Amino acid sequence: MIYHKILTVQDISCFGQCSLTVALPILSAAGHETAILPSAVLSTHTAGFTGYTFRDLTEDIPGIVAHWQKEHIRFDAIYTGYLGSTEQIEDVKQMLHVLAGKNFVSFVDPAMADNGKLYPAFDQTFVEQMKTLAFSADIILPNITEACMLTGMEYREHYDEVYIDELLSRLTAAGAKTVILTGVSYRPEATGVVVFENGKKAYYEHRKIAKGSHGTGDVYASAFVGAYMRGKSAYESAVIAADYTVRCIENTIDDPDHWYGVKFETALPYFMQRLEN
Ligand code: PXL
Numbered sequence: 001m002i003y004h005k006i007l008t009v010q011d012i013s014c015f016g017q018c019s020l021t022v023a024l025p026i027l028s029a030a031g032h033e034t035a036i037l038p039s040a041v042l043s044t045h046t047a048g049f050t051g052y053t054f055r056d057l058t059e060d061i062p063g064i065v066a067h068w069q070k071e072h073i074r075f076d077a078i079y080t081g082y083l084g085s086t087e088q089i090e091d092v093k094q095m096l097h098v099l100a101g102k103n104f105v106s107f108v109d110p111a112m113a114d115n116g117k118l119y120p121a122f123d124q125t126f127v128e129q130m131k132t133l134a135f136s137a138d139i140i141l142p143n144i145t146e147a148c149m150l151t152g153m154e155y156r157e158h159y160d161e162v163y164i165d166e167l168l169s170r171l172t173a174a175g176a177k178t179v180i181l182t183g184v185s186y187r188p189e190a191t192g193v194v195v196f197e198n199g200k201k202a203y204y205e206h207r208k209i210a211k212g213s214h215g216t217g218d219v220y221a222s223a224f225v226g227a228y229m230r231g232k233s234a235y236e237s238a239v240i241a242a243d244y245t246v247r248c249i250e251n252t253i254d255d256p257d258h259w260y261g262v263k264f265e266t267a268l269p270y271f272m273q274r275l276e277n
Pocket of ligand 1: 011013018019042044045046047082111119214215216217218
């Protein structure tokens with residue numbers, strides 16, 4: 001039985017079903033031992049709430065990593081998401097070297113933007129630093145906005161396959177290896193994910209649910225990492241993660257009070273069952 005040790009580095013949004021509160025249960029459900037390194041602690045996520053608290057944990061990170069090194073703790077994979085500061089990115093890059101075990105895989109979700117806009121906590125300096133982390137990873141999982149910011153390409157709401165090909169080719173030219181590009185929609189009623197690996201592109205299209213849902217990028221990336229580390233291919237992992245994320249959105253769609261996240265918990269048995277096949 002595959003049993004991997006994964007470290008995920010992202011914030012704790014205490015309320016709001018995103019980042020670590022989503023990644024830890026999903027990776028555990030996938031059967032992986034999961035260690036966490038919180039990049040920051042917020043009272044809620046920043047997408048829709050106002051007046052949230054934000055404690056940057058950048059200063060704590062070097063000490064945590066040094067202790068782990070002393071204890072000879074190594075990981076089979078590191079998966080990074082929303083980070084707490086520009087300075088922290090350098091520490092995270094170091095981690096990919098000093099905490100890597102054998103057959104190590106690094107996953108970077110450059111969680112910094114959506115719908116053409118940077119998240120409130122970030123600026124262009126952060127984007128520049130994120131490029132150096134993203135382009136050193138084995139697998140990146142940007143949405144279209146993030147891919148545009150990583151490559152300097154103009155963000156468009158409406159585009160065609162030529163635009164997506166140009167985005168992929170710029171990402172690869174900049175150093176990206178495997179790219180999982182999320183939220184690629186060529187028709188109003190559908191969306192999907194592009195898997196670009198070893199120069200080959202594959203597209204998985206699925207149902208698009210009209211209402212925008214917060215936290216789905218984190219659900220998607222966590223499920224992808226969970227599936228990939230269970231030995232699924234990048235494409236199989238992308239499909240499982242997409243189908244699971246759609247279930248999570250379907251679970252939530254009828255509850256207007258639940259605007260801040262998705263009910264990913266009740267779909268975990270479905271995710272686990274998909275991993276068995
Ligand atoms: O879901 C991405 C995310 C993670 N963490 C925080 C966020 C967001 C998106 O806005 O604000 C704190």
